[in-house]
Amino acid sequence: MSIAKLALVNIVGDMKSLDDVIIRCLDRGDFHPEPSQQAAGGIRGFTPLSEENPYTDALQKLTDAGVAAGLNPKYMPEYVRSDKLSRVAAHSRQYYEDFYRTFSEGLGALRERMNFLQGEIDQDEAALLILSHLAELDVDFDELFTCKYIKVRLGRLPLDSYQKLSFYAGKPFIFKSFDAEKDYRWGAYFCMAEDAPEIDDIFSSLYFERMRVPAFIHGTPETALTRLREEIATNREQLAAAKNQFQELVDAQRDRYYKLYTRLKFLSDSFDMRKYVSVLKREFIDVFYITGFIEESRADDFAKSLRLLADVTVEVKPDDSDKRLQPPTKLKNGWFSRPFEMFVEMYGLPAYGDFDPTPFVAFTYSLLFGVMFGDLGQGLVLVLGGWLLWRFKRFQIGAVVNRIGIFSCIFGTLYGSVFGFEELLTPFYTNVLGLPGKPIEVMAPENTNLILIAAVALGVVLICTCILMDIFVSLHKRDYERAFFSANGVAGLVFYGAVLFGAVMMFLAGKNYFTHLYVILLIVLPLAVILLKEPLGNLLRGLGAKPEEGMGAYLTVAPFELFEVVLSFFSNTMSFLRVGGFVLSHAGMMAVVFTLSEMVGNAASPAVIIIGNLFVMGMEGLIVGIQVLRLEFYEMFSRYFDGDGKPFSPVTVKGAGK
CATH class of the missing domain: 3.30.70.2750 (Alpha-Beta Plaits)
Incomplete structure (x- = not known):
């Protein structure tokens, strides 16, 4: 569960072998090329290869012909894979033009005939x-x-x-x-x-x-x-015959059409890859240059496949060999965490070599959703529904729903709630496990404050965890200013922890720890460090204490930023009250459903319960999902995650569906 380790690949060869290299890169679909300006910008004599794609017009015509024929132009990889690669470029552009003209003319004549007959029928029927x-x-x-x-x-x-x-x-x-x-x-x-x-x-x-x-x-x-x-009957017979001829022509050319479309699509997209190529023109030979990244585990196999080509040299290097290039980020997570990559990508990818937050997001998102939407029966529906969405529709959100449904089942079991029946599991806890009752009694009035306090406590734990993660990441990147002096560093953690500890001890134990020394050392001093973060960071780097914009300008703006930091600690902590609020609101909404079911009588009661459960799952499930995502982005991501990485985008034929 991490960011995939990459290797830098340099490909150099004779221009005569360029098409073969590009074809193999596209066919593999695991090579991320870098723009030629960045890759060869510092190599004297190399210039970007700029040529107009000669296949664009033919591909557009072939696409239009397929649409007109009722076909769905689609890329079919089996026609250009493995041993068939050598046959991809076997036809010239004129071959595709000839097929398009013959196919279109045949269809056009039949379509014109059908339109004429339909017009005659419409005219006669109006008369x-x-x-x-x-x-x-x-x-x-x-x-x-x-x-x-x-x-x-x-x-x-x-x-x-x-x-x-x-x-x-x-x-x-x-x-x-x-x-x-x-x-x-x-x-x-x-x-x-x-x-x-x-x-x-x-x-x-x-x-x-x-x-x-x-x-x-x-x-x-x-x-x-x-x-x-009589004329209408005759024209309808002729129209049916023309339609049959049209369909027969389409069926006869269907397989050939898809083969040619696939090959032309492959050639067109492979030609587009030339924008990543730089060329060095010499007196007797033109040399091309391509550089990019590939997963380290695939690098040797990739190099081996290209070295089979004549006049092609492949060099595999460590990912940091070229300081001009920033390696892209490819997330690599396990079964449970992988669907939550979509949330991380919505915020921004981590830079290559940074910490991948996906496992943490997967766990915290599922945990918070389960706490806020705890119901064993409804959770099982989410598990099944999410699996069906992923299995048959390949919706990424379906895999997420499947995972959070598991946690909804866990907390629903702790709450003793099954489709809103709050006492259905009570006999299991009392008779089987020998407990005095359910582990968590949500509907008990005396537990309301406890649930809200527990929600805030959970928020405190998560915020502190995020700060610790930021300290770890900053130390790993050798950003000591951020690690020690920022609001999400050691200074911020000391301030936040001191305030919370003092407040908790005052209200729960009746002890006042806010002495002068405590306040000065653990509250005022950390705030001063946060206020002077940039000057202290400059001193640590040996650059002098003066900020870049000047001490006067810095001290004018910094106090307002410090006030925002203090306010954010308070607001972020209080935001987690919504977790407890939704625990109570979910139970309350189901109580309303059962009240309505009692009002309509025994005959309609089951229908009301079913509809009520579906309504709560749809409406409240969506709201809870959005609120948890908000907590992830604003209360947690903002403390430890920058999201300044660039995606790993291997070249492949568009629509290939690797």
């Missing part, structure tokens, strides 16, 4: 809808619309407007209704050509919706309906 309401019109449409002196308008009229037609009985028009709907009357109105503008205005005011008969409709409505139904 069919209109004609179905005009079936009683026993007139040839060609004769009807070629009348020179009479105008005809077909459409539908709202029922309330239809009833108002009597108001226009004196107007020169005839309205003939052919069909009725729920809210409309279908029909046509006839008028003389010279009266058409006036009559059109009247029907427009009555919200008449005119339906234009398509020009391709001929004959009587009955004849046209028969012909339309």
Whole structure:
């Protein structure tokens, strides 16, 4: 459970072997290259390799073709692994262009045919809808619309407007209704050509919706309906055949498409890796240079695989060989701690060689969650639910929920709570274990203050632990100023411990330890050391006591920072009251659930209990999880963790899913 030990790797070779080196680096997926400006910036003659990726356009076209075909363009590593590597670059870019053109043209022709047929069907169905309401019109449409002196308008009229037609009985028009709907009357109105503008205005005011008969409709409505139904049936058959041809083409090219897409994706991403390459141009040979980091346990195997290539030299060095480069950080934790790496990464990675806080975070987060959300039954649900989320959805948070559910079960057992039934485990403790009752009685009024005090005491222990961790880390980094003179160093620990010890002894034992000597040596002096941290640190380094910004400016700002330090000790300690508060609120919410279940009667009581448990697990579980994360970040991380490391990012094909 630590930060993985790395080795520095330098790769030098003939430019002719560069593609093979890059391919092997991507295929392994365990090599973290450094930017060429940093890696070769100090080597005379080496310049970054800057070339435009020749595969970008072809990859985009192939991706678009796959999407249009209903395929999901995805990288399939099995096509470029192990012995198949030699065949990756077997095709030129023109080969991929030719496949794209042939595939796209075939699909495009079929898609155009399907769109045409669908358009014809939509057009005929729209006409069919209109004609179905005009079936009683026993007139040839060609004769009807070629009348020179009479105008005809077909459409539908709202029922309330239809009833108002009597108001226009004196107007020169005839309205003939052919069909009725729920809210409309279908029909046509006839008028003389010279009266058409006036009559059109009247029907427009009555919200008449005119339906234009398509020009391709001929004959009587009955004849046209028969012909339309036949055309629709024929077009649907042709559309189904075109769809089958489209799918057959996709199925026939599916495997080849994925192979070519995978290879092209691999080549495109491998070319992008050239930004990590520096080149030295000589008269007879061009030399490339790549440097980066790899796990120490994999370094020899990595070097061996590259040394098989002609004109390639690989040099493995200790991680600190090049002072210009900061090694990246790769967290390496065990089964229980590994899911909590996501919380550490949210705050920031530890620098390489620093202390990895993940195991501490895993334990404290699970502990605090279990204390605040203690219930055996609900904890088992969290364990199972978290496992299912991780097993089937690969959600990282599911693995976290699985772990914290274990601690929820532990404290739920101590509280004697199972799905809110606070006395369900009491017989086990009294009859089996011979105890007078449950180890912790949350609902007892006399225990309320004890729970809150215990929560603060837990917070004190955790804060002191964080300060001790910071002292250890600072000594390891030889940062003696921070280790001895900072608020999270020895001075801060002495001040915090002295204040707490004196307060506890005064309130619990009635003894006053706050004598003049005690206050001066253990409270005032540590505060003075914290106030003068920078001057004392400079003296320790032999640089003189004067701060960089001057003593006057320093003493102007430092007292305010000291006040903030003192305030933070108090506020951080009191923040842990929320731990005890949630212990009580969880029990209280479940008590409310059981009160409601009693109010609804025996029939609905089980449903209320189930729904209540689900509600508490969802709402309070989320709130507790957020509050514990807040305690981790603000009350603990800020005391011992800087998070100034950079991530270990090995090059691989995007979407390869190592």
